[in-house]
Amino acid sequence: MIPLVEARGIGFATRRTTILDDISLVLPPGRITVVLGPNGAGKSTLLRLLVGELAPTSGSIAYSGVPLRDLPHWQLAAKRAVLPQSGTLAFPFTVYEVVALGLDGAGSPVAGRSAQARIATALEQADVAHLAERQFPTLSGGEQQRVQFARVLCQLAAGRIHEPRQVLFLDEPVSGLDLEHQIAVLETARRLATEGAAVFAILHDLNLAAAYADELIVLKSGRQVAHGPPAEVLTDRLLAETFGVRLAIRAIPAAPMPFVLPQARQSAP
Numbered sequence: 001m002i003p004l005v006e007a008r009g010i011g012f013a014t015r016r017t018t019i020l021d022d023i024s025l026v027l028p029p030g031r032i033t034v035v036l037g038p039n040g041a042g043k044s045t046l047l048r049l050l051v052g053e054l055a056p057t058s059g060s061i062a063y064s065g066v067p068l069r070d071l072p073h074w075q076l077a078a079k080r081a082v083l084p085q086s087g088t089l090a091f092p093f094t095v096y097e098v099v100a101l102g103l104d105g106a107g108s109p110v111a112g113r114s115a116q117a118r119i120a121t122a123l124e125q126a127d128v129a130h131l132a133e134r135q136f137p138t139l140s141g142g143e144q145q146r147v148q149f150a151r152v153l154c155q156l157a158a159g160r161i162h163e164p165r166q167v168l169f170l171d172e173p174v175s176g177l178d179l180e181h182q183i184a185v186l187e188t189a190r191r192l193a194t195e196g197a198a199v200f201a202i203l204h205d206l207n208l209a210a211a212y213a214d215e216l217i218v219l220k221s222g223r224q225v226a227h228g229p230p231a232e233v234l235t236d237r238l239l240a241e242t243f244g245v246r247l248a249i250r251a252i253p254a255a256p257m258p259f260v261l262p263q264a265r266q267s268a269p
């Protein structure tokens with residue numbers, strides 16, 4: 001099967017420094033790939049290369065076999081949606097208007113009832129329907145993040161008219177959210193994957209990564225230091241070498257995934 005996205009040996013360097021070096025990965029439909037790594041490891045840079053926001057200085061990226069550089073913007077907008085790390089918006093748009101920006105992902109205009117239905121569904125899915133008339137800049141950080149997630153969901157729904165093979169990119173999607181909404185966002189990502197999308201998410205929470213990832217990629221200093229299913233990748237040694245802290249993987253009876261705890265708390269109930 002042709003992966004939705006394939007990167008071969010990609011790197012990104014400035015005149016002064018190499019930020020990413022020789023990363024290869026595939027994003028297959030139905031799978032959630034989670035990227036972990038310390039601050040400055042190159043996670044967001046990798047995402048920005050994969051979505052076409054930056055051009056790699058080495059290697060190549062293809063969407064369903066088509067080189068990324070050959071895809072016109074409107075086609076790319078239907079194929080992939082991106083939730084950036086922080087989405088500041090200076091204009092006093094309402095929440096409804098921000099989510100409606102996602103309709104641009106359709107590749108051709110979506111209007112009338114079809115557009116309204118997509119916006120309404122996205123508002124509901126991100127639990128921001130009650131905020132629809134509010135001015136976006138007046139929302140809390142977590143509320144703004146959920147509205148941006150709704151915009152992304154709206155873009156995917158609009159793009160699906162032309163493009164069923166879609167990729168969702170999430171850069172720290174749960175960092176400012178309360179527990180209920182962290183789980184809601186990742187459950188939505190899981191549902192979209194079950195429906196055939198490929199999901200690429202950057203997370204800092206090792207336990208959420210273990211719970212939701214089909215594949216983990218661990219970056220350190222711009223290099224890939226591990227790649228595989230969580231149960232293989234998340235070892236005490238890898239975590240100590242990557243994050244410089246002593247952690248312990250602890251099996252929880254009846255839990256589907258092991259939990260990662262600081263070693264000092266290994267014996268906690």
Ligand SMILES: Nc1ncnc2c1ncn2[C@@H]1O[C@H](COP(=O)(O)OP(=O)(O)OP(=O)(O)O)[C@@H](O)[C@H]1O
Nearest residue numbers: 014017019037038039040041042043044045046085
């Ligand atoms: N255009 C640039 N010029 C120079 N350095 C850059 C540029 N973009 C990113 N960097 C540096 O590259 C490194 C990787 O940045 P990146 O944002 O990809 O890290 P990250 O793993 O996403 O970090 P975080 O967890 O803090 O979000 C950092 O040291 C950053 O300062």
